[in-house]
Amino acid sequence: MQGQKERDQCYKPILEELNSLFPSRCNKRPPTCLVPGAGLGRLALEISCLGFVSQGNEFSYYMMICSSFILNQTQNTGEWTVYPWIHSNCNSLSDSDQLRPVSFPDIHPASEGLLKDSPCVVVTLLKSIVIQVK
Numbered sequence: 179m180q181g182q183k184e185r186d187q188c189y190k191p192i193l194e195e196l197n198s199l200f201p202s203r204c205n206k207r208p209p210t211c212l213v214p215g216a217g218l219g220r221l222a223l224e225i226s227c228l229g230f231v232s233q234g235n236e237f238s239y240y241m242m243i244c245s246s247f248i249l250n251q252t253q254n255t256g257e258w259t260v261y262p263w264i265h266s267n268c269n270s271l272s273d274s275d276q277l278r279p280v281s282f283p284d285i286h287p288a289s290e291g292l293l294k295d296s297p298c299v300v301v302t303l304l305k306s307i308v309i310q311v312k
């Protein structure tokens with residue numbers, strides 16, 4: 179899965195720490211976690227999949243527009259494709275490097291992890307995102 183290695187390096191220690199701090203979680207009264215500077219909301223989503231009510235705070239509307247789109251509007255995995263390197267040939271060894279597609283989302287936020295079979299409430303507020311286990 180694309181980006182998994184990088185996510186493991188950054189997110190795994192955080193997820194493991196949360197897991198050890200709150201070992202007995204239940205869906206009825208899940209613990210709450212704030213993610214400051216949540217960017218596209220992936221860490222906030224991973225934390226919600228762990229069984230937390232997860233709130234991401236973000237001040238960039240560029241990030242908020244994208245996270246809102248991914249969290250609230252996507253229907254399937256791999257639904258959308260972007261070409262992130264299309265506008266630059268810097269460090270590209272071949273045309274195929276520059277034309278490499280990236281599909282997203284790699285997981286569907288509303289139907290993965292603990293949220294499966296129990297749809298999550300994904301709300302985008304003015305400057306924060308809230309991902310809640312229902």
Ligand SMILES: C[S@@+](CC[C@H](N)C(=O)[O-])C[C@H]1O[C@@H](n2cnc3c(N)ncnc32)[C@H](O)[C@@H]1O
Pocket residue numbers: 188214215216217218219220221235236237238241
């Ligand atoms: C390096 S990115 C990390 C994104 C995300 N946590 C991740 O792991 O992929 C830092 C994010 O923090 C946001 N940020 C920085 N200062 C902030 C602040 N004072 N309030 C809210 N968001 C902030 C930036 O807009 C950026 O999206």
